[in-house]
Amino acid sequence: DVKVTQSSRYLVKRTGEKVFLECVQDMDHENMFWYRQDPGLGLRLIYFSYDVKMKEKGDIPEGYSVSREKKERFSLILESASTNQTSMYLCASSFRGISYEQYFGPGTRLTVT
Amino acid sequence: SQQGEEDPQALSIQEGENATMNCSYKTSINNLQWYRQNSGRGLVHLILIRSNEREKHSGRLRVTLDTSKKSSSLLITASRAADTASYFCATDAFAGGGNKLTFGTGTQLKVEL
Numbered sequence: 080d081v082k083v084t085q086s087s088r089y090l091v092k093r094t095g096e097k098v099f100l101e102c103v104q105d106m107d108h109e110n111m112f113w114y115r116q117d118p119g120l121g122l123r124l125i126y127f128s129y130d131v132k133m134k135e136k137g138d139i140p141e142g143y144s145v146s147r148e149k150k151e152r153f154s155l156i157l158e159s160a161s162t163n164q165t166s167m168y169l170c171a172s173s174f175r176g177i178s179y180e181q182y183f184g185p186g187t188r189l190t191v192t
Numbered sequence: 193s194q195q196g197e198e199d200p201q202a203l204s205i206q207e208g209e210n211a212t213m214n215c216s217y218k219t220s221i222n223n224l225q226w227y228r229q230n231s232g233r234g235l236v237h238l239i240l241i242r243s244n245e246r247e248k249h250s251g252r253l254r255v256t257l258d259t260s261k262k263s264s265s266l267l268i269t270a271s272r273a274a275d276t277a278s279y280f281c282a283t284d285a286f287a288g289g290g291n292k293l294t295f296g297t298g299t300q301l302k303v304e305l
Contacts, residue, residue, distance in 0.1 A: 182237070
């Protein structure tokens with residue numbers, strides 16, 4: 080079974096803190112993705128990566144950065160957390176190419192106070 | 193921007209009834225996928241339909257795709273309480289060096305005993 084794990088289920092941080100969200104997949108997938116999910120807005124893509132050290136901006140990259148140093152690991156970084164970044168963060172991975180499904184992690188619910 | 197828009201936003205039915213959810217999108221697609229999300233969890237892939245397919249079945253699921261109308265429907269037959277979840281459509285498009293999905297805002301399905 081494909082497994083995508085995220086470092087925390089729940090996280091509480093203060094405004095201005097630097098926040099790291101980690102995602103690891105064990106299926107040798109080339110693609111990895113970070114989404115945020117907010118009520119009424121569905122899932123919105125923050126960043127994705129199709130290879131080690133490669134990254135592409137998604138629909139809402141502002142305030143976020145990413146790192147992919149190893150194929151199995153994709154990190155989302157909030158350089159200076161703000162209250163409007165309180166959200167559910169979902170990581171996913173897939174094989175590269177069309178017609179491949181994405182496998183999701185369980186999500187990290189981040190609260191910034 | 194949201195590529196997929198689901199309709200209705202919420203649906204409540206009795207166990208044993210059929211549930212139909214619709215998805216509309218705006219641009220050309222390679223394929224359309226449906227995902228399920230149980231409360232507070234990650235998404236799980238249900239079914240993928242390619243742009244040259246019109247209908248696909250998987251167990252109690254039936255998906256149709258009308259590319260001329262840019263719409264898709266997901267039918268769950270003989271629903272069960274365990275089908276209670278949010279359902280999302282997602283359209284696939286190439287972006288940069290890889291492919292990415294754009295998700296709709298979802299339909300919340302509640303199946304009552």
